[in-house]
Amino acid sequence: GENVEQHPSTLSVQEGDSAVIKCTYSDSASNYFPWYKQELGKRPQLIIDIRSNVGEKKDQRIAVTLNKTAKHFSLHITETQPEDSAVYFCAASKGPGGGNKLTFGTGTQLKVEL
Amino acid sequence: NAGVTQTPKFRILKIGQSMTLQCTQDMNHNYMYWYRQDPGMGLKLIYYSVGAGITDKGEVPNGYNVSRSTTEDFPLRLELAAPSQTSVYFCASSEGSFGANYGYTFGSGTRLTVV
Numbered sequence: 001g002e003n004v005e006q007h008p009s010t011l012s013v014q015e016g017d018s019a020v021i022k023c024t025y026s027d028s029a030s031n032y033f034p035w036y037k038q039e040l041g042k043r044p045q046l047i048i049d050i051r052s053n054v055g056e057k058k059d060q061r062i063a064v065t066l067n068k069t070a071k072h073f074s075l076h077i078t079e080t081q082p083e084d085s086a087v088y089f090c091a092a093s094k095g096p097g098g099g100n101k102l103t104f105g106t107g108t109q110l111k112v113e114l
Numbered sequence: 115n116a117g118v119t120q121t122p123k124f125r126i127l128k129i130g131q132s133m134t135l136q137c138t139q140d141m142n143h144n145y146m147y148w149y150r151q152d153p154g155m156g157l158k159l160i161y162y163s164v165g166a167g168i169t170d171k172g173e174v175p176n177g178y179n180v181s182r183s184t185t186e187d188f189p190l191r192l193e194l195a196a197p198s199q200t201s202v203y204f205c206a207s208s209e210g211s212f213g214a215n216y217g218y219t220f221g222s223g224t225r226l227t228v229v
Contacts, residue, residue, distance in 0.1 A: 032216050043204060043220040089156055096210050099164050100145055101172065102218065104156035
């Protein structure tokens with residue numbers, strides 16, 4: 001089955017700096033790659049996603065890039081703010097044809113320091 | 115529009131007891147899922163369903179059962195609870211149509227402790 005690896009497990013940045021979280025996946029049939037943000041004690045919330053026919057997607061301060069050849073994708077957060085502090089999870093699926101089952105990475109604890 | 119509703123929010127079970135975690139969604143989503151999240155870990159898929167009457171195992175199904183009699187409801191049954199089932203359980207749903215929004219909507223979670 002699919003295996004998703006995520007790095008780093010913890011990331012500390014100064015407010016205003018950029019943060020980058022990287023993930024790799026094993027199944028070349030995967031075609032959907034979302035990112036979720038989870039605050040302490042809360043449910044995961046979708047923040048951005050990308051499909052395999054697109055190399056990059058941006059939404060204000062967050063962006064995701066996908067390299068299908070290398071089977072890795074990354075989350076970029078610019079101009080970080082204290083409210084960006086949370087755990088971020090990457091995930092991969094084969095889309096509706098495969099039941100859209102998401103395989104999650106183990107998460108990155110992002111801490112934005114003042 | 116409530117989204118995905120899970121009950122209960124917290125529960126303590128004794129070893130060997132059974133319980134059902136309830137999940138209902140009002141978005142008419144075809145696909146529904148149950149995940150567990152252990153401390154400091156990602157989410158692991160327990161069971162999923164692509165429509166009423168259809169269920170299938172995920173990565174960690176042992177000790178659990180599900181049913182999907184309606185589009186809205188997807189309960190998770192724990193039989194003979196064990197300490198290894200102590201976890202936070204999330205129910206989620208997605209549209210399931212090609213070209214649609216593939217993103218999951220999660221419920222608020224159930225924190226289960228087995229003692």
